Amino acid sequence: MLDFDFLEPDSVAEASRMLADLGDECRVIAGGTALMLGMRQRMLTPSHLVSLGRLGALRGIALDERGGLRIGALTLHAEVAASPLVRERWPMLASMAARVANPQVRNQGTIGGNLCYADPSTDPPGCLLALNAQVVLASARGERVLALSDFLVDYYTTALEPDELLSEIRVPALPADASGQYARFLRTAAEHRPLVSVAFVARRQGAVCTEARIAVGASTPIPVRLPRAEAYLAGKTLTADVAAEAADIVAADIEPVSDARGDADFRRDMVRVVARRNIAGLFGLPQE
Secondary structure, three states, X not given: OOOOEEEOOOOHHHHHHHHHXXXXXXXXXXXXXXXXXXXXXXXXXXXXXXXXXXXXXXXOEEEOOOOOXXXXXXXEHHHHXXXXXXXXXXXXXXXXXXXXXXXXXHOOOEHHHXXXXXXXXXXXXXXXXXXXXXXXXXXXXXEEEEEHHHHEEEOOEEOOOOOOEEEEEEEOOOOOOEEXXXXXXXXXXXXXXXXXXXXXXXXEEOXXXXXXXXXXXXXOOOOEEOHHHHHHHOOEEOOHHHHHHHHHHHHHHOOOOOEOOEOHHHHHHHHHHHHHHHHHHHOOOOOO
């Protein structure tokens, strides 16, 4: 690892000005779980690190005035997983956070840092996409709010401007008749990064799905919603055959990547399996 200067701003505005002045020579550090690895491997060689450690306003979990969830960008994955509020009202989010990477990462890594890193093979983006999450981006110039689908642009690429920080994640309240489930597939039991993830949120009246949101991650360059499968499920009485047909639509409508962890055909097949099981499981149907 090469030498670097460690800067500790006391406000978002000060951090923003540092980023604007230093440009490509600096990186923001929050939990540092991904950044430190990249620097040790000399994939990244910044001359300056801008630490967010003193920005206490970017921490915490609370309700907004509409009953939605506000998560500070510096909130740890473990804190999301353990939050009584999240576990009660957004249990799929707590369940996802409890499975991110490994205990060391969950207790050091931040949910905002995870989103900004934009690793395609990680858990939070797909789950938050299915929950219709938004992100708040802050700088010395002010704030702007983006849908998560607009924030995630491509492999390791976001819509952050050079002087911006992600300050908060917002998750709308779920309707009383809605529930969700997050599922993932790991290539091996020892691997911490999902090969496939499927997040499913549904409004229901008994066995009838009145509205659906499905997001696939890890097998695609960025998490994607599946509108054709969502439209197919709307108004349907859920049966094993309906779940299987919806999963076929999901698998047909993604553009999976091929890499050393799995080729596109394998990923598509596993998306189909995970989607079918997740859809069936949320409605209490037997799973093969």
